[in-house]
Amino acid sequence: MPPLSPFACFADVYPPEERPALTRQHDAWAVERPFEGLTILDATPLFRNTLFKHACLLAAGAVVWVGYGRAMPYDSAVATRLNDFGLRTPTAERLAEGFDVVLDCAGAFSEVPARFGRAELTRSGVARAAICQEPVYLADAGRVKTFETALGTGDGLVRGLRQIGVGSLHGKVAVVFGGGKVGRGILFRLAGEGAETFVVDPRELRPPKGTTWIALEDSVELMRLLARADLVVTATGVRHALVGHIDAKALTSSRAVLANMGVEDEFGPDIPESRVLNRKAPLNFALSDPTRMRYIDPTMALHNAAVVCLLAGGLQPGPNIPTPADEAPILAALPPHLLRELETFEAQWGMA
Numbered sequence: 001m002p003p004l005s006p007f008a009c010f011a012d013v014y015p016p017e018e019r020p021a022l023t024r025q026h027d028a029w030a031v032e033r034p035f036e037g038l039t040i041l042d043a044t045p046l047f048r049n050t051l052f053k054h055a056c057l058l059a060a061g062a063v064v065w066v067g068y069g070r071a072m073p074y075d076s077a078v079a080t081r082l083n084d085f086g087l088r089t090p091t092a093e094r095l096a097e098g099f100d101v102v103l104d105c106a107g108a109f110s111e112v113p114a115r116f117g118r119a120e121l122t123r124s125g126v127a128r129a130a131i132c133q134e135p136v137y138l139a140d141a142g143r144v145k146t147f148e149t150a151l152g153t154g155d156g157l158v159r160g161l162r163q164i165g166v167g168s169l170h171g172k173v174a175v176v177f178g179g180g181k182v183g184r185g186i187l188f189r190l191a192g193e194g195a196e197t198f199v200v201d202p203r204e205l206r207p208p209k210g211t212t213w214i215a216l217e218d219s220v221e222l223m224r225l226l227a228r229a230d231l232v233v234t235a236t237g238v239r240h241a242l243v244g245h246i247d248a249k250a251l252t253s254s255r256a257v258l259a260n261m262g263v264e265d266e267f268g269p270d271i272p273e274s275r276v277l278n279r280k281a282p283l284n285f286a287l288s289d290p291t292r293m294r295y296i297d298p299t300m301a302l303h304n305a306a307v308v309c310l311l312a313g314g315l316q317p318g319p320n321i322p323t324p325a326d327e328a329p330i331l332a333a334l335p336p337h338l339l340r341e342l343e344t345f346e347a348q349w350g351m352a
Helices: 020-032 050-059 091-099 121-128 145-163 183-193 218-226 246-251 295-313 324-333 336-349
Strands: 040-041 065-066 097-106 114-120 135-138 173-177 197-200 209-216 231-234 259-260 319-320
Touching: 020 050, 020 295, 020 324, 040 050, 050 065, 050 295, 097 173, 097 295, 114 259, 114 295, 145 183, 145 259, 145 295, 145 336, 173 183, 173 218, 183 231, 183 336, 209 218, 218 246, 295 324
Parallel strands: 040 065, 040 097, 097 114, 114 135, 135 319, 173 197, 173 231, 197 209, 231 259
Antiparallel strands: none
16 A cells, blocks of 8 residues: 555645645656655654655655654644554664665754764754754754744744633733744734733843843842743743743742743753643644644745755755745745745844
């Protein structure tokens, strides 16, 4: 029996207008077969919509192994069906043999040999990429990644809050720790929901009108703010980021809803798991689709397209960032309304 195709199985769940970049990539590669016989290990967080990414690699002629469970949450129901979709799960022995290309996430498989090089999906894997001897394509460094990291993560937080029954955010006091791309995306979405927003960061930030910056080191002002907060979100990308900066007991006993949006526990050990939504795991990973397909579609297409760049050669050992030429075909596939949303975010929240 031939393998199932997510493009056929889930067409009603993810219609073509929600996945334009992957659809274009799949259709082109099915004709060109640019990865014929290539072995690829893909470590993208495994959820139902991830299968579309894998299907593009298969259509290109690659043999695809899926690595999951090391660094990021995953959907166990999807994991049990990988064989149905023509995908393989690597054994320890197979990992030791290596692959032609490793499409990694958070550096989870940085020890696995990669003949042509690897591509890293997240910023948390950059440190490991810096010490690699082979080329590493940093998908996170491109403009395309903003759809997922900023727009998609902010949207995922709000959907997660709604799923657990948190009502309207209009007029609520929302405090976000971290003014990086993820934090700014969350602030963008919370402000759009009508929340009164504050960003806490050690760097001096100048957010747009309606959001106030609070220095992480200003403990007095910070605790005053947290005492009246309705929602506190961590998005620093740093493990135990709040330790030493807040009164953990006061925050634990406060009225605020607590949510972590980082890969690791950013609240610290003095705040119990039971006090933070989704037991300190990223709140959006409690959803069947942690990132809505329209936002993750461009990122998954870029991560796949990194294979083309690696095979072409010319990349330097260690980190390499996407070029405008790499991203142009993906951006060209996207609908105007999605590009306008990106441009609005960049205009309002694209500060350093």
